[in-house]
Amino acid sequence: MQIYLIRHGEVEEKYHKVFGGSRIDMGLSPQGLQQGEAVAAWLKDTKIDAVYASPMLRVQQTMSPLVRQRGLQPEVMQGLIEIDFGDWTGHRWDEVQSNFGMSAFDWMEIIENNGIKNGETIDTLKARVSECLLKIIHAHPHQQVAIYCHGGIIRVIVALLLEMPLKHMAYFNIEYGSISMVELLPERKHAVEIELLNFQPPVA
Numbered sequence: 001m002q003i004y005l006i007r008h009g010e011v012e013e014k015y016h017k018v019f020g021g022s023r024i025d026m027g028l029s030p031q032g033l034q035q036g037e038a039v040a041a042w043l044k045d046t047k048i049d050a051v052y053a054s055p056m057l058r059v060q061q062t063m064s065p066l067v068r069q070r071g072l073q074p075e076v077m078q079g080l081i082e083i084d085f086g087d088w089t090g091h092r093w094d095e096v097q098s099n100f101g102m103s104a105f106d107w108m109e110i111i112e113n114n115g116i117k118n119g120e121t122i123d124t125l126k127a128r129v130s131e132c133l134l135k136i137i138h139a140h141p142h143q144q145v146a147i148y149c150h151g152g153i154i155r156v157i158v159a160l161l162l163e164m165p166l167k168h169m170a171y172f173n174i175e176y177g178s179i180s181m182v183e184l185l186p187e188r189k190h191a192v193e194i195e196l197l198n199f200q201p202p203v204a
Helices: 030-042 057-070 093-100 104-112 122-139 151-162 166-171
Strands: 002-007 050-053 144-149 179-184 192-199
Touching (some): 050 057, 104 166, 151 179
Parallel strands (some): 050 144
Antiparallel strands (some): 179 192
16 A cells, blocks of 8 residues: 655745644645645656545645546545644744743654643544544555645654654654655565655646
């Protein structure tokens, strides 16, 4: 089974470097819309059996070119929404240190330690993402699937598949409009392989 993990495109400029998470349903910038088209174009010769997506606007806009191109009916999963950043929501990255005494660059480790006030707990986050992931895997054991979602959720999915702490995903960047691909090989000792990580198809 191959799973293509696609992060939504660039968001509106006023939300750049802002923790939006699940509470701000922002749309895409013109560049972000082009990134959605670029993803669909790059995948045009790739067999996609099913598409799953977060219900958030920025994801739906990114996904639109591919499902329109393929005539596929995506399954929207509430469990794929972005992480709830609690009191950090609406704050710029550079404000987190002054307002909360924490470094925004440590956000994955902080989430793993339930360190964001009124934010989503790590247990709740992992449970909802795991539920979605298991449903998708069981439904498509030998197929190729696209999951359109968010940078935080892609990191959680990869961490779950590799059985590694979320904080270690800080070593990996997941850019706007990027594609990552994991292959599940249950017959092998190492049953999960990362075949592609954070690839951004060029915008025309």
